[in-house]
Amino acid sequence: MSTTTVTTTEESAGGPRRTPPPAAPDPIAQDRLPAPRSAPRELLFSLLRPHRVRVALAAIVLLAQQAAVQGTPLLVAYAIDRGVPAVRDNDNYGPLIAVAVAYLLCAVGGGALQHIFIRMAARISQRVLLDLRGRIYRHAQALSLDFHDRYTSGRLISRATTDVQSLRELLDEGLQEMLMVLVSVVYIGALLFYLDLGLGGAALLSFIPLLFLVQNYRRRSAERFSRRSTAIAKVIVKFSETLNGIRPVKAFRRESVNDAGFAVLNRQHERVNGDTILEMARFVLLSRMIAATGVAAIVMWGAYRVASGGMELGALAAGALYIRRLYDPIDRFAMILNNYQSASASLEKIAGLLHQRPDVPEPASPRTPAQRPAGQPGREVVFEGVRFAYRTGGEVLPTFELTLPAGQTTALVGTTGAGKSTLAKLLARFYDPTEGRVLLDGTDLRDLTLAELRRGVVMVTQEAFLFSGTVAENIAIGKPDADREEIERAAKAIGAHDFITALPDGYDTDVRKRGGRISAGQRQLVAFARVLLADPSVVILDEATSSLDIPGEKAVQDAMETVLRGRTAVVIAHRLSTVEIADRVLVMEGGRVVEDGKPADLIAGTGRFADLHRAWRDSLA
Numbered sequence: 001m002s003t004t005t006v007t008t009t010e011e012s013a014g015g016p017r018r019t020p021p022p023a024a025p026d027p028i029a030q031d032r033l034p035a036p037r038s039a040p041r042e043l044l045f046s047l048l049r050p051h052r053v054r055v056a057l058a059a060i061v062l063l064a065q066q067a068a069v070q071g072t073p074l075l076v077a078y079a080i081d082r083g084v085p086a087v088r089d090n091d092n093y094g095p096l097i098a099v100a101v102a103y104l105l106c107a108v109g110g111g112a113l114q115h116i117f118i119r120m121a122a123r124i125s126q127r128v129l130l131d132l133r134g135r136i137y138r139h140a141q142a143l144s145l146d147f148h149d150r151y152t153s154g155r156l157i158s159r160a161t162t163d164v165q166s167l168r169e170l171l172d173e174g175l176q177e178m179l180m181v182l183v184s185v186v187y188i189g190a191l192l193f194y195l196d197l198g199l200g201g202a203a204l205l206s207f208i209p210l211l212f213l214v215q216n217y218r219r220r221s222a223e224r225f226s227r228r229s230t231a232i233a234k235v236i237v238k239f240s241e242t243l244n245g246i247r248p249v250k251a252f253r254r255e256s257v258n259d260a261g262f263a264v265l266n267r268q269h270e271r272v273n274g275d276t277i278l279e280m281a282r283f284v285l286l287s288r289m290i291a292a293t294g295v296a297a298i299v300m301w302g303a304y305r306v307a308s309g310g311m312e313l314g315a316l317a318a319g320a321l322y323i324r325r326l327y328d329p330i331d332r333f334a335m336i337l338n339n340y341q342s343a344s345a346s347l348e349k350i351a352g353l354l355h356q357r358p359d360v361p362e363p364a365s366p367r368t369p370a371q372r373p374a375g376q377p378g379r380e381v382v383f384e385g386v387r388f389a390y391r392t393g394g395e396v397l398p399t400f401e402l403t404l405p406a407g408q409t410t411a412l413v414g415t416t417g418a419g420k421s422t423l424a425k426l427l428a429r430f431y432d433p434t435e436g437r438v439l440l441d442g443t444d445l446r447d448l449t450l451a452e453l454r455r456g457v458v459m460v461t462q463e464a465f466l467f468s469g470t471v472a473e474n475i476a477i478g479k480p481d482a483d484r485e486e487i488e489r490a491a492k493a494i495g496a497h498d499f500i501t502a503l504p505d506g507y508d509t510d511v512r513k514r515g516g517r518i519s520a521g522q523r524q525l526v527a528f529a530r531v532l533l534a535d536p537s538v539v540i541l542d543e544a545t546s547s548l549d550i551p552g553e554k555a556v557q558d559a560m561e562t563v564l565r566g567r568t569a570v571v572i573a574h575r576l577s578t579v580e581i582a583d584r585v586l587v588m589e590g591g592r593v594v595e596d597g598k599p600a601d602l603i604a605g606t607g608r609f610a611d612l613h614r615a616w617r618d619s620l621a
């Protein structure tokens, strides 16, 4: 058995409800998810592992392509040092023709291999990113409510969009180029040494200041990238918070305050972005100056050696070509490095997210509660020595003992913040108790598989949430394999059939397209039909706070009674008519039950519930 969340108030109403500000700085809320340093590397390996054959083939193609491309200056050297003397001295055109043919083959072969390499790399990157985005989505759904309370949906969206996009830019452009540059540097270095030891040594020496510059740029730009990614995340979070809370934004005319707040974040982002570009421009300028000085010095030194007979002319010509090729990518290096920095910051954040484990894990050795005799309603629920504190707050339930007999409806009432929703969420196992156990027919909820728990315990929250899809699909969430007949039967039993058939496409009406025209009450009826179809033994109902005991609500009230009948039910009650149908009322205060009894008995008494009941009655009079 298990808990299916049929609807979620939090999602639809924009952010967690009644969540107090964090008591202490919370690393998760601040976007710094704790994860080992090796997590990004391990994530990358795990993403590439399924494509290792393709990666190996791509590497071979790249080596071959660079061999073809980097071979051409050698041919030039051969043409000058061997081809030209052969023509001049022996009228022999053979070596020059051989050079021309080899040059053509290298150029065409290099181009073709480059094309193959880019296609292979693009294929790998597409699959890796597809897999990564899927993993983020699955993981976000699997993480517990405790995580979602603290890590905003805006941040999650930012992981799956901006961060994946920055990885795409690296994989599709930067990484390919970076690999080509790295392989070419190795080839060129080796060829320069082959051509002339002095030339190779000089090129190597001239690289030293460049390495210092790159190192310095890397350090400075890493810091700017981290600031830039935080700045863009803030922009996204602000956007998503505003849109999630668009109703209260309009109701309280927060538009201009929000505009001002957004403008600050927007400017901050642009400023950091500007800094990053300036840093890059500085790097390009300095690297060009170093490269130009290096090329000029080596060529002049080479010319001196040719003149003094220490080196052949062809070797100098080929060496000059190689040195140009060596420095050529330097201009693009800043861009590639930027790509790399931004992608590695993104990879770190994604790895941090994927490293989080659900606080409500599956049991290592699941148990199945004993089958109940047919026809026996509900299951018994026991809170045994339960204590609970949210991670970011003080204790909400101090040692709590409660037995809910099978088949009974218990109404929870009490002041706001008394702990009613917390109790309901513990029963739905959205959270685990800090101490003690919640038992379902004697089995600890933690020993049930989540699938079984979600089948047996269903929670319906305040605002019935409709997913995109048709009305029928929305009802079928309660039982995905239900046929149309079962769906209609549930809707009829709930009293939703008439309004559904009055919709233009009846059960096939797309709720997203008509979202605004399905009223809150009708949405509740759909949610109740889901529950009826799911047929759980335990139902938890968070009644809409705005519910009133008025005739228009009668349909919802009747539907609720149908859903509760024959199940163990816990209702966070806001209606007089609801508490009146309950078998038992619990009045909560400060995480404790302060009154417990049959509604009629409590009403007849002089306690808090009697007062509350009188106040409700008066408000309806």
Ligand SMILES: Nc1ncnc2c1ncn2[C@@H]1O[C@H](COP(=O)(O)OP(=O)(O)OP(=O)(O)O)[C@@H](O)[C@H]1O
Pocket: 016, 018, 019, 020, 149, 390, 391, 392, 393, 396, 414, 415, 416, 417, 418, 419, 420, 421, 422, 423
């Ligand atoms: N996600 C959370 N993180 C930290 N504290 C929380 C969280 N949710 C609720 N609380 C705190 O726990 C206490 C009990 O909250 P709970 O929502 O259970 O009360 P409630 O009785 O359902 O109130 P209401 O009638 O207003 O819905 C409150 O002090 C609340 O601020």
